[in-house]
Amino acid sequence: MATDHRRFPVFLAAALLTLLLLPASAAATDVEYCRQGRDYPVKVSGVEIVPDPVVSGQPATFKISASTDKSITKGKLVIDVKYFFFHVHSESHNLCEETSCPVTGEFVLAHEQTLPSITPPGSYTLTMRLLDDGNKELTCISFGFSIGFISPLALI
Numbered sequence: 001m002a003t004d005h006r007r008f009p010v011f012l013a014a015a016l017l018t019l020l021l022l023p024a025s026a027a028a029t030d031v032e033y034c035r036q037g038r039d040y041p042v043k044v045s046g047v048e049i050v051p052d053p054v055v056s057g058q059p060a061t062f063k064i065s066a067s068t069d070k071s072i073t074k075g076k077l078v079i080d081v082k083y084f085f086f087h088v089h090s091e092s093h094n095l096c097e098e099t100s101c102p103v104t105g106e107f108v109l110a111h112e113q114t115l116p117s118i119t120p121p122g123s124y125t126l127t128m129r130l131l132d133d134g135n136k137e138l139t140c141i142s143f144g145f146s147i148g149f150i151s152p153l154a155l156i
Contacts, residue, residue, distance in 0.1 A: 034127065034140035042068045042130055042139035053148035057117030064109040064128070066139065072103040074133035077111075082125045095130065121149045 029047040033040065046065045054060040075095035081088055095101065098109045109130075124145050130138040 029143045029145065031141050031143045034129070034142055040137070040139040041070050042066050042072075044139060044141050047141075047143050049145050053146035054115060055148055056115050056119040056121070059112050059114045061110060061112045062126075064141075065106070066109065067106045068104060068138070070104065070138075072132060072138065073101055075103075075138065076131050077109065078129045078131060080127045082127075083120070083122060088124075115147065119147055121147045 029049055029052070031044055031047050033044075044064060044066045048061075048063040048065075050061045050063075051058075072095065077093045077095060077098060079089075079091050079093070081090075093111065095103065095109075098111055099107050124147060125142060126145060127140070127142045129140045132138055
């Protein structure tokens with residue numbers, strides 16, 4: 001039985017188009033504390049990244065679910081990003097701009113970011129420290145995320 005090899009490019013094109021049209025997904029991300037065994041006042045229960053993988057030039061939302069038994073009225077988030085082992089970005093945000101203050105009990109930190117379209121695809125590591133108004137570390141976590149390739153068809 002002979003195979004018609006002319007159908008393969010059509011099949012490949014259909015498969016690629018199907019992958020490009022799939023909705024952006026969100027997945028729970030593995031989180032590690034910066035110092036294992038330390039009893040941080042803020043406990044992080046999860047991180048969600050939408051879309052996952054992140055797409056350069058398009059908005060991405062990072063949601064961090066956490067809880068505390070303290071009442072935090074002021075603070076800041078300090079974020080550092082590494083591409084493989086190279087430090088590539090730092091930023092700082094007012095805690096009360098990322099969630100409602102005062103923070104107590106369970107809460108979610110949500111931040112939307114659009115990465116430049118020239119951001120290289122690959123594996124990144126984000127480290128986030130939450131500091132109170134006296135610069136005391138309330139939590140410190142690290143997690144990986146990926147930036148995917150953008151399809152030239154998506155630009156059309």
